[in-house]
Amino acid sequence: MEFLSTSALCAMHLSRLAEDIVLWSSAQFHFILLSDAFSTGSSIMPQKRNPNASELVSAKSG
Numbered sequence: 001m002e003f004l005s006t007s008a009l010c011a012m013h014l015s016r017l018a019e020d021i022v023l024w025s026s027a028q029f030h031f032i033l034l035s036d037a038f039s040t041g042s043s044i045m046p047q048k049r050n051p052n053a054s055e056l057v058s059a060k061s062g
Contacts, residue, residue: 011061018058022051 024031025039034051042048 015058015061018054021054
């Protein structure tokens with residue numbers, strides 16, 4: 001039971017960290033710049049970068 005509680009706590013922290021990375025890499029904040037290995041371009045707006053890895057971590061752990 002303690003393992004499940006610890007796992008849920010770790011997943012919550014991973015989800016929050018991933019959400020912060022998505023926010024920090026957005027055009028409004030632009031604190032960090034993700035490399036092309038961790039983001040993909042938009043098909044409609046080529047200048048826009050989507051942080052897919054961070055969004056997937058947030059979705060899987062949240």
